[in-house]
Amino acid sequence: MAHSNEKIIYVDMDHVLCDYKDGFSRQKALFPDLEFPQSQPGMYIGMNPLPGAIETYQWLNDHPNTRVYILTAPSVHNSHSYSEKRDWVEKHLGMSVVRNLIITPHKNLNKGHYLIDDMPSGKGQDRFEGSLILFGSEQFPDWESVRTFFEISLRPSSDSEMSDTWDSLINSEDKVTEDFGQNQEDHDWLNMKPVGREKLD
Numbered sequence: 360m361a362h363s364n365e366k367i368i369y370v371d372m373d374h375v376l377c378d379y380k381d382g383f384s385r386q387k388a389l390f391p392d393l394e395f396p397q398s399q400p401g402m403y404i405g406m407n408p409l410p411g412a413i414e415t416y417q418w419l420n421d422h423p424n425t426r427v428y429i430l431t432a433p434s435v436h437n438s439h440s441y442s443e444k445r446d447w448v449e450k451h452l453g454m455s456v457v458r459n460l461i462i463t464p465h466k467n468l469n470k471g472h473y474l475i476d477d478m479p480s481g482k483g484q485d486r487f488e489g490s491l492i493l494f495g496s497e498q499f500p501d502w503e504s505v506r507t508f509f510e511i512s513l514r515p516s517s518d519s520e521m522s523d524t525w526d527s528l529i530n531s532e533d534k535v536t537e538d539f540g541q542n543q544e545d546h547d548w549l550n551m552k553p554v555g556r557e558k559l560d
């Protein structure tokens with residue numbers, strides 16, 4: 360059974376681990392007359408990793424307080440997408456990560472704490488029970504910002520209130536602002552939180 364500090368983290372592939380935009384451009388150059396050049400073999404296996412993606416995935420994967428999985432939707436009309444996504448993971452992250460590869464168009468059915476994805480909806484992201492780390496957003500423009508977030512939120516015990524703070528901000532109804540959406544009510548709540556924690560522990 361998972362210990363209480365362990366966080367289950369899901370990571371999307373297209374536009375998150377993989378540079379889909381660049382891959383599509385190269386595929387379009389190879390098949391200029393096709394409306395859907397991504398349908399041809401070579402698209403998914405040929406994509407380059409986005410900067411920092413592999414290093415940060417491995418750092419998260421090696422962290423003692425995480426269980427990390429790849430959670431990616433297939434292109435259901437394109438059978439190559441299934442096999443090439445699997446092969447991409449083996450090529451760039453190794454067989455141990457292939458064992459943690461989940462290909463599904465229903466991301467909400469997987470239980471966990473965090474989903475790192477560039478889309479807020481469409482494949483069940485909006486119904487995922489945990490927190491959505493919206494890759495490419497103002498808060499999380501790149502892998503460096505994602506790593507910074509997890510360096511804070513994965514700190515054990517004494518810093519758990521900071522983790523809760525991040526969670527509350529991510530799940531807040533308020534949209535992102537330069538001060539991460541904190542309003543006076545949040546500040547009041549933050550000031551109270553550590554006291555409550557001490558009593559509960």
Ligand SMILES: [Mg+2]
Binds near residue numbers: 371372373374478
């Ligand atoms: Mg994506």
